[in-house]
Structure formats: C-alpha cells, structure tokens
Amino acid sequence: MSNKLSRSVKIAMFIAITLYCFSCDSNAIYKSYVDLKDTNWYVKNVPTFTFEIKDENIPYNIYILVRNASQYPYNNLYVTRYIYGPDGKILSNRLEEVILFDQKTGKPLGDGLGDIYDHKLLSSRSFMFPKKGKYTIKLKQYMRQDPLPYVMSMGVSIEKPLPPKQ
Structure with missing residues (x-):
C-alpha cells in the first residue's frame, strides 16, 4: 500500500512541477520535454525538438532543460x-x-519537490536564426556511463529575451 501512495505522491509532484514550469515562461516561443524511458538516458537516445522561427530579426535565448531524480550519481551532466x-x-x-548538485555539500540544485529536480541552463544568449523556418535541436548525452541513470526528461526552451528592467 505504501508503494502505491509513494507512486501517487511522485506523480502528483511531477504534475505540479510541470504546471509550474509551463506557467512561468510567457516569453517562450517553444518549450518541450522528452521523457526518457525508465529514467535511463542511453547514448543512442537523442531527444529531438523541432520548432518554427517566424521572426529572424530578433535574438533568442536557448535553454537546455533537465529533469532528474535526486539519486542521479554525479554532480554534473x-x-x-x-x-x-x-x-x-x-x-x-x-x-x-x-x-x-553542489559539489561540496551534494545538495541538489534547481527547482525541486521531493526527489525530482528541474534545471534550466542558458545554452545560447541572443542567438540569431538566419531565416524564418523550422529548426531542430538535438541533445546527446556526453557522459562516460551508458545508460545514464535517473535522468527523467530532457528539454529545450526557445525564448525572446526579456526587456531590460528600468
């Protein structure tokens, strides 16, 4: 019975985190995650994201999104x-x-609830797409372990930069 409750709590937390993340990025023109089967990221599994750029005259920020469990065995990815x-x-x-994770304390970084954490890494600031059209981003894990355990999802977010604060 406690396994079912634990699983239900994890599912509820996952949904809450997902809703929170989607509600915060009003400047995102594209945001998507790919869930990794059994929370294992195999080298041959390359999450792929296709999106459309309608205005090539403005710069975009490109973010890599990572969702991992606290059991992930390394400090970095x-x-x-x-x-x-x-x-x-x-x-x-x-x-x-x-x-x-913090290298000294081992404390998980990012936004988390329970043992699930979301991370958002700025990959490219003010990236200029050369023309209108459909673009694709692919993410490939570059660690020594295959599969890489406890990586739940990988994603990308393409965002218009926020105007400077006055």
Missing part, C-alpha cells in the same frame, strides 16, 4: 547541443555542462 537549420545543415553545436 555533459550534453552536446546541436542546432539544425531548415535545410538540415548544422548551424551550431557545443558541449554544455549542467551542474545538478
């Missing part, structure tokens, strides 16, 4: 982020490091 243009050619690729 290395991810290679690829951006493909409408023609399918690579516009950009870079290795990103997401810090998930």
Whole structure:
C-alpha cells in the first residue's frame, strides 16, 4: 500500500512541477520535454525538438532543460547541443555542462519537490536564426556511463529575451 501512495505522491509532484514550469515562461516561443524511458538516458537516445522561427530579426535565448531524480550519481551532466537549420545543415553545436548538485555539500540544485529536480541552463544568449523556418535541436548525452541513470526528461526552451528592467 505504501508503494502505491509513494507512486501517487511522485506523480502528483511531477504534475505540479510541470504546471509550474509551463506557467512561468510567457516569453517562450517553444518549450518541450522528452521523457526518457525508465529514467535511463542511453547514448543512442537523442531527444529531438523541432520548432518554427517566424521572426529572424530578433535574438533568442536557448535553454537546455533537465529533469532528474535526486539519486542521479554525479554532480554534473555533459550534453552536446546541436542546432539544425531548415535545410538540415548544422548551424551550431557545443558541449554544455549542467551542474545538478553542489559539489561540496551534494545538495541538489534547481527547482525541486521531493526527489525530482528541474534545471534550466542558458545554452545560447541572443542567438540569431538566419531565416524564418523550422529548426531542430538535438541533445546527446556526453557522459562516460551508458545508460545514464535517473535522468527523467530532457528539454529545450526557445525564448525572446526579456526587456531590460528600468
């Protein structure tokens, strides 16, 4: 009985965190997650996100989103982020490091509830997409372990920068 309650509580927390995250980004033109099967991220599993840019004249901030369990065995996560243009050619690729836990204390970073934590890493500030059209971002885990356990979801958010505060 306690296993069912524990599972129900985790599901409720997951829904609450998801709703919270979606309600906070009114400047996002695209935001999506891909859930990883059994919370294991295999090297061959490359989450892919396709979105449309309608205004190529403004800069966009690109964020990598990570949802992990507190049992994740490392302090950080290395991810290679690829951006493909409408023609399918690579516009950009870079290795990103997401810090998930404080290195000294081991305390989880990010927004969390229970043992589930969400992280938002700025990958590119003021990225200029060269033209209107559909773009694709792919994320590939770049860790030494395959599969990488306790990574629940990976995502991206494409956002218009907020105007400067006055």
